[in-house]
Amino acid sequence: MPIDPIALTRKLVDIESPTYQEGRCGEFLSEYLSGLGYQVERQPVQQPELGEGIASGDRFNVYARLPDSSPTVTLSTHFDTVPPYFPSSEDDTYVYGRGSCDAKGILASQVAAAEKLAKNGTPVGLLYVVGEERDSAGAKVANLDGHGSRYLINGEPTENRLAIATKGALRVVLTAYGKMAHSAYPELGESAIDKLIQVLHELQQTELPVDPEIGPSTLNVGLISGGRAPNVISDAAEAQLLIRLVGPSQEVKTIVERVVAGRCTVEYKLELATVRMKRVAGWETMIAKYATDISSLTNWGEPLLLGPGTIHVAHTSEEKVLKSELLDAVDKYAELAASLM
Numbered sequence: 001m002p003i004d005p006i007a008l009t010r011k012l013v014d015i016e017s018p019t020y021q022e023g024r025c026g027e028f029l030s031e032y033l034s035g036l037g038y039q040v041e042r043q044p045v046q047q048p049e050l051g052e053g054i055a056s057g058d059r060f061n062v063y064a065r066l067p068d069s070s071p072t073v074t075l076s077t078h079f080d081t082v083p084p085y086f087p088s089s090e091d092d093t094y095v096y097g098r099g100s101c102d103a104k105g106i107l108a109s110q111v112a113a114a115e116k117l118a119k120n121g122t123p124v125g126l127l128y129v130v131g132e133e134r135d136s137a138g139a140k141v142a143n144l145d146g147h148g149s150r151y152l153i154n155g156e157p158t159e160n161r162l163a164i165a166t167k168g169a170l171r172v173v174l175t176a177y178g179k180m181a182h183s184a185y186p187e188l189g190e191s192a193i194d195k196l197i198q199v200l201h202e203l204q205q206t207e208l209p210v211d212p213e214i215g216p217s218t219l220n221v222g223l224i225s226g227g228r229a230p231n232v233i234s235d236a237a238e239a240q241l242l243i244r245l246v247g248p249s250q251e252v253k254t255i256v257e258r259v260v261a262g263r264c265t266v267e268y269k270l271e272l273a274t275v276r277m278k279r280v281a282g283w284e285t286m287i288a289k290y291a292t293d294i295s296s297l298t299n300w301g302e303p304l305l306l307g308p309g310t311i312h313v314a315h316t317s318e319e320k321v322l323k324s325e326l327l328d329a330v331d332k333y334a335e336l337a338a339s340l341m
Contacts, residue, residue, distance in 0.1 A: 003115050005326045006095060008108035012079065013088035013097035019080040020047060020055035022130040029062045029079065029107075029128055036115065038064035038126070043145050045130050045138050061138045063147060064126040066118060071125035073337045074148075074300050075110040077103040077155035077307070078132035078139075078293060082315050094320040101309025101321040103132075106155035109308055109326050113333035124337050125149055127300070132293050135270055139296035151340045152300040153333065156292050157309035160325055160332055162283040164276065165214050166305060168245030169291035170252055171270035173238065174199060176226075176263065181233040189233030193226050195263055196237040202259050203241075211246035214274070214287055218244045244289060245274050272296070277303055280336070306336060 181189025
């Protein structure tokens with residue numbers, strides 16, 4: 001009996017698995033794929049040193065292949081999600097819930113496609129990783145595990161269009177330092193917050209690289225912290241930025257450091273490369289303005305990017321995926337994998 005990707009999506013969504021707490025979902029996947037006859041391997045991924053309760057329990061990637069097979073094509077996506085969690089529900093048109101489109105619905109469609117391909121005598125590998133939403137830690141572990149394939153079909157929400165490029169990502173932490181003083185006598189201190197705000201303003205006014213096909217680089221100030229109290233001149237302040245790259249990161253680093261001009265310290269916490277991918281005749285294409293695990297999975301073959309759902313509702317309280325796209329994705333993954341083999 002064919003796998004129902006809609007029902008499997010709901011089962012996966014109903015297992016809460018924010019980044020760093022993916023263990024229960026990994027257990028389910030391991031058992032589920034083993035039950036389908038796959039040889040399943042767990043690839044342990046180390047927990048980072050974060051606050052208590054943020055990173056806890058075992059976490060691991062799940063790699064599966066049929067016995068005695070050496071897959072030419074690997075289907076892959078991630079099963080960690082962003083918070084906050086909310087469980088699955090459905091109506092006649094959509095499946096709702098955290099991870100429904102990013103990326104548990106994709107995973108369900110891939111498993112159903114793999115079963116369809118296996119019945120036609122063309123088995124594929126399945127690689128499901130943790131940590132994509134934060135630092136691609138799972139993908140980096142998978143890239144060193146000794147497995148691989150000739151082609152990697154990665155899953156992210158592309159509305160079932162084939163992506164021909166993905167933007168990269170550069171996570172930047174700026175820290176400004178000053179001197180504390182009583183706020184009634186600002187001349188006796190030096191405000192780290194004022195210094196940081198000035199740098200951020202100048203960065204937002206600075207032109208970043210533009211690619212004629214992929215589009216412009218974009219900069220988001222995602223987090224700001226600092227200061228002691230309203231009546232104290234701040235002695236430290238920090239901002240975390242995410243820059244979407246359209247080319248080599250060094251060009252952007254040079255711009256950032258030129259604008260900062262020594263007024264803040266600059267740390268680069270994450271760097272994912274821009275990736276260009278080939279066109280396939282007959283497939284509708286798109287540009288993914290987000291970064292993916294692809295740049296960290298270079299040993300898994302030539303990459304392609306395809307998946308049901310729209311990125312516009314990922315990471316929101318309205319996350320959902322069209323049931324019709326989940327079903328269509330089964331055929332599309334099977335068709336694309338078969339054409340590559």
